[in-house]
Amino acid sequence: MTRMATTSTLPREQAAGPRTGHTIVDSDIHPHALPRHILPRLSAQHRRRFEMFGSRVPGPPEIYPRVRNSGFRLDSWPEGGFPGSDLQMTRDQLLDEFEIDHGVLIPLQGHSWGVEQPEYAAALCGALNDWIVEEWLDREPRLRSSIAVSIETPELAAEEIARRAGDPRFVQVLLSTGGESGFGVRRYWPIYKAAAEAGLPIAAHTGGLEQHRGAGWPSFYLEEHVWNGNTMASLLMSMLCEGVFTEFPTLQVVCVEGGIAWAGPLMWALDEAWPKLREDVPQLTRPPSEYIREHVWFTTQPVEEPDDPAHLEIALRHIGMNDRILFASDYPHWDFDSPRQAPKLFPAALRRDIMGSNACRLYALPEREVAA
Amino acid sequence: MRIVVCRLDEFPPGERRVVQAGRRSIGVFRVGDRFYAINNYCPHQGGPLCLGRTKPWVSSSGPGEFVLAEDDALVACPWHGWEYDLATGQSFLGPGEPPVRTYEVSVEAETAAPRGGRMPGPYVADTFAVHVEDAYVVVETTPRPAAKAPGVRAAGGAQ
Numbered sequence: 001m002t003r004m005a006t007t008s009t010l011p012r013e014q015a016a017g018p019r020t021g022h023t024i025v026d027s028d029i030h031p032h033a034l035p036r037h038i039l040p041r042l043s044a045q046h047r048r049r050f051e052m053f054g055s056r057v058p059g060p061p062e063i064y065p066r067v068r069n070s071g072f073r074l075d076s077w078p079e080g081g082f083p084g085s086d087l088q089m090t091r092d093q094l095l096d097e098f099e100i101d102h103g104v105l106i107p108l109q110g111h112s113w114g115v116e117q118p119e120y121a122a123a124l125c126g127a128l129n130d131w132i133v134e135e136w137l138d139r140e141p142r143l144r145s146s147i148a149v150s151i152e153t154p155e156l157a158a159e160e161i162a163r164r165a166g167d168p169r170f171v172q173v174l175l176s177t178g179g180e181s182g183f184g185v186r187r188y189w190p191i192y193k194a195a196a197e198a199g200l201p202i203a204a205h206t207g208g209l210e211q212h213r214g215a216g217w218p219s220f221y222l223e224e225h226v227w228n229g230n231t232m233a234s235l236l237m238s239m240l241c242e243g244v245f246t247e248f249p250t251l252q253v254v255c256v257e258g259g260i261a262w263a264g265p266l267m268w269a270l271d272e273a274w275p276k277l278r279e280d281v282p283q284l285t286r287p288p289s290e291y292i293r294e295h296v297w298f299t300t301q302p303v304e305e306p307d308d309p310a311h312l313e314i315a316l317r318h319i320g321m322n323d324r325i326l327f328a329s330d331y332p333h334w335d336f337d338s339p340r341q342a343p344k345l346f347p348a349a350l351r352r353d354i355m356g357s358n359a360c361r362l363y364a365l366p367e368r369e370v371a372a
Numbered sequence: 373m374r375i376v377v378c379r380l381d382e383f384p385p386g387e388r389r390v391v392q393a394g395r396r397s398i399g400v401f402r403v404g405d406r407f408y409a410i411n412n413y414c415p416h417q418g419g420p421l422c423l424g425r426t427k428p429w430v431s432s433s434g435p436g437e438f439v440l441a442e443d444d445a446l447v448a449c450p451w452h453g454w455e456y457d458l459a460t461g462q463s464f465l466g467p468g469e470p471p472v473r474t475y476e477v478s479v480e481a482e483t484a485a486p487r488g489g490r491m492p493g494p495y496v497a498d499t500f501a502v503h504v505e506d507a508y509v510v511v512e513t514t515p516r517p518a519a520k521a522p523g524v525r526a527a528g529g530a531q
């Protein structure tokens with residue numbers, strides 16, 4: 001593969017526009033640690049294992065025959081690195097280029113590393129979090145991050161959450177949509193307990209051990225790519241019906257990269273069936289949609305884009321959660337949404353909230369001060 | 373405006389140069405002995421089009437069989453991979469047949485002829501004339517008339 005050594009910045013004519021008046025928060029930026037970043041942050045025993053055997057599940061992008069360029073923007077490959085491994089390139093192509101006030105990192109390697117042999121999984125996630133602190137958060141004040149945890153060993157995950165929770169730059173706990181069990185089951189509750197105690201939301205990002213499953217594995221990337229909303233719906237249903245939101249009434253869940261428009265029909269169906277079946281789920285004392293509206297947030301990339309944008313507006317109206325939608329670019333993935341173009345997808349009245357204000361509220365981030 | 377890019381002998385086939393023309397950024401490509409110049413701004417979401425890969429037309433008569441045209445004629449945007457004809461800036465998207473939502477395009481215009489089995493998309497990137505003058509490669513930035521694409525608003529000039 002030819003890798004462009006040139007750093008991509010947009011043509012100057014496009015970049016020179018005046019700073020927009022409102023805050024821009026990007027809620028889905030993917031850093032990627034290289035082996036040379038992880039190795040020195042492991043104990044000798046785990047280092048040896050990493051060198052000899054690597055990890056059980058390959059992380060993105062090896063998991064699929066994806067679209068071109070391994071599923072990354074072609075211009076996001078740094079010299080001798082991997083998309084998302086280079087802070088300066090992320091500054092150049094994203095933070096500076098689009099005048100992003102705050103960016104939230106989502107280290108997807110946590111998805112696959114969180115399922116290893118328990119101590120090894122915890123060590124890999126710990127090393128990943130250390131790398132994020134030292135190489136990203138310490139060097140770039142605009143960034144926040146998600147705590148990578150060993151999701152299949154929830155007690156160890158809870159320890160990692162407790163360890164990081166004192167650092168306000170970690171603003172959420174990273175969960176994948178694909179686990180060994182539905183994420184509502186009790187064995188995962190220590191993760192939710194630790195997150196709730198720390199006052200941190202859970203960010204559920206598509207992918208993980210079970211990929212984008214319904215029954216079986218998809219054969220095509222197209223299947224995977226547009227199925228995100230369905231895996232997100234099953235994660236939420238599991239958490240809801242198993243009583244997670246009853247047990248942890250303050251817990252917030254951010255559905256990252258799962259679309260939005262499916263949430264309305266899901267709530268219609270739940271609310272319609274619940275009165276008839278409620279004896280089966282005594283842990284739900286109110287209509288299911290109420291829990292969803294109180295606990296769930298969405299990010300925009302990839303938001304459903306119907307031919308007629310008015311249809312998206314109608315779907316959003318049915319959902320009624322416009323104060324819980326966060327802008328996401330998904331940098332450096334190939335389906336990156338430009339923060340300059342994305343606002344056009346949304347009704348004008350919602351743009352300021354979606355592009356930044358909602359995220360500032362959720363993550364307690366300061367809004368941009370605008371000269372009067 | 374005329375912009376001197378570089379000396380011809382410093383611009384071998386297969387290479388490209390990105391030049392600044394006032395507020396505009398323009399990619400100049402040398403494919404064989406032909407030169408193309410195209411606006412470094414993707415009409416889709418504003419990606420830096422000229423950092424993308426160039427590629428030839430490909431045709432296939434069936435699984436496992438394909439023929440590549442000899443020269444690179446297309447540039448694929450580095451962001452989402454939309455492809456544009458280097459000569460005209462015409463976009464070509466989609467996996468081969470016209471997606472349902474663009475049927476209007478193929479009905480409206482005679483110029484919407486498929487190329488290499490693919491339907492022209494609705495977007496056109498700006499292209500510019502390039503010529504060689506006393507062994508210097510020169511771009512002429514006076515806007516060329518936009519490629520005639522069906523249902524497309526005038527594509528030249530300012531975005």
Ligand code: FES
Pocket residue numbers: 414415416417418419449450451452453454
């Ligand atoms: S910005 Fe060029 S393909 Fe999307």
